[in-house]
Amino acid sequence: MKAAVLAAALLVAATPTLAGRPLTTEDAAILEDKACQLESWVDIARHVTTGWLVPACNFGLGVEWQVGFAREWEGGGSRLPEAYAQAKGLFREATEQSKWSAGWVVGVARRATNEEHRGWENPYVLLPVSWSVGDFNFHVQPGWARERESGRDLTVWGLAIEHTTKPLDLVAEVFGVNSEKPFLRAGLRWTPIINYLDIDLTYVTRPGGTRDERLVSIGFTWYGPPILP
Numbered sequence: 001m002k003a004a005v006l007a008a009a010l011l012v013a014a015t016p017t018l019a020g021r022p023l024t025t026e027d028a029a030i031l032e033d034k035a036c037q038l039e040s041w042v043d044i045a046r047h048v049t050t051g052w053l054v055p056a057c058n059f060g061l062g063v064e065w066q067v068g069f070a071r072e073w074e075g076g077g078s079r080l081p082e083a084y085a086q087a088k089g090l091f092r093e094a095t096e097q098s099k100w101s102a103g104w105v106v107g108v109a110r111r112a113t114n115e116e117h118r119g120w121e122n123p124y125v126l127l128p129v130s131w132s133v134g135d136f137n138f139h140v141q142p143g144w145a146r147e148r149e150s151g152r153d154l155t156v157w158g159l160a161i162e163h164t165t166k167p168l169d170l171v172a173e174v175f176g177v178n179s180e181k182p183f184l185r186a187g188l189r190w191t192p193i194i195n196y197l198d199i200d201l202t203y204v205t206r207p208g209g210t211r212d213e214r215l216v217s218i219g220f221t222w223y224g225p226p227i228l229p
Contacts, residue, residue: 021221022187022200025158025173026141028103028130030064030088031056034226041200041219046212049073050081052219059228064088066107084109085120100131105143114149121148124156137162139173154178167191171202181206187217196224 021039031037036057043050049072056066070082086107094101105126112118126143139160147154158175169189176182187202198221206213 021198021219022185022189022202022217023139023158023160023162023171023173024175024183024185025139025160026088026103026105026126026128026143027137027139027160028090028092028101028128029094030062030090030103031058031223032226033058033060033062034228035224036227037221037223039219039221041217043204043215043217045215047074057228062089079113081113082109082111086124094130094132099133100129102127102129104128109145111149117148122146126156135164137164145177162189166194171200181208183213185217197222 021041036055039052039054039056041052043052051071051073052068054066054068056064058064065085065087067085068083070080072079072081084107086105088105089103091102091104092100105124105128107124107126108120109122109124110118110120111122122145124143124145126141128139128141130137130139132138139158139162141158141160143156145154145156146152154177156175156177158173160171160173160175163170167190169191170187171189172184172186174182174184183204183206185202185204187200189198189200191198200217200219200221202217204215204217
């Protein structure tokens with residue numbers, strides 16, 4: 001897998017309450033006040049398997065805090081290649097009368113596999129916008145990221161659509177970095193326990209890309225009512 005390109009594209013891995021797993025495109029929604037959720041997934045590519053564990057909580061003040069940790073298995077060995085931490089809030093919340101919202105995400109990523117800059121040195125900012133039309137949810141997310149190892153500023157972006165007909169939803173998106181060929185994702189999200197558990201299965205590919213740039217992603221999201229004091 002071309003890990004550097006895919007890692008940059010997946011910098012925007014999300015934990016939204018509207019879009020949620022398995023979309024990489026961030027959405028403009030946050031957890032309820034005092035609520036938490038846990039996401040976990042495995043990306044299975046030709047030669048590399050990567051697992052993620054991503055808890056998130058809203059401790060109050062309208063800000064959702066999230067951290068993500070990855071473990072990668074390749075060639076019989078494993079390593080901890082990436083981690084990130086971010087804060088997320090809203091400029092505008094959707095209402096029954098006006099079903100669109102706008103938000104912000106500020107975060108920093110750690111790239112332990114870099115040759116020189118292995119610490120928390122890769123900041124990013126995302127500006128997601130979401131809206132609903134009937135059973136369809138749409139998400140647009142432009143953003144900026146700094147790749148410390150190469151000294152480059154990156155444009156990270158995503159466009160996503162969901163057809164929500166619980167307990168089974170259809171999801172699709174296109175996302176990428178700068179003007180490089182984007183990645184495409186399509187698949188299903190199943191909700192066996194409404195308001196508590198989602199399970200997802202998607203396929204990611206890159207038009208004109210190699211077999212190493214394709215993967216199957218399997219994951220879940222656990223969430224629920226406010227539980228913090």
